[in-house]
Amino acid sequence: MNRGGEVVIITHFDDADLLWLDRLIREQELVPRTVRPFGGEPLPQPGDGDTAAVICLGGPHSAYDTAAHPFLLSEETFLRDATEAGVPTLGICLGSQILSRALGGQAMPGTRGLECGFIDVRTVQGTAEASGDPLPDWLCGRFFSFHTDTFLPPAGSELLAVSDQYPQAWRLGSALAIQFHPEISPAGIRQLLSIEEDKLRTYGIDVEAVLAEATASRDTAWAGARQILGGWLTGRITV
Structure with a gap:
């Protein structure tokens, strides 16, 4: 990625946790640019040369609920144009589902219920690691997750x-989709769980246990963020 270029960050609610992302982006001498389409902010042209x-x-939101949320x-369109222009494009959680739809896949309600808390992410055997590709190994680990919707990856991915x-990651061309949250800090987890606490308890989620693991595993989670997001930003992980 070109030093000094912009990393366009699309958010879907106010005060999104960008602490770790901002740090990792600036470490690579890139410039974070946050865009809030839900608030009416326009997206740039992905092939304009400024978007790294x-x-x-x-x-x-649900990625498929476009009637209620037309900004999706x-x-x-923006994600499809970005990938067609060869711009490295990463979708996380809802972003992974939007990216799936953009490239011809689907987003839908999951059939296996709520996935909330720290989960073990593992490589799908028989994928590119057999040819020495490092990406799947970099995706393995224990990460925070919070979703009920899921994706069907696009054809050819x-x-x-x-x-x-649930499926947790796929790639196609310059696109990489991740269902879990390597980018979220313990503060972001606390914010998210506080908003959804009543709902989570109805699902039987032990909110205190999740928060305790978030605090105890902060260093491991930061290492995971640097491993995946830092590797992607530096080009050590390529798609």
């Missing part, structure tokens, strides 16, 4: 990682 990369983050369609409940 695109990251589409999570949020409370503009995000689909490569499924890279799964959890016990």
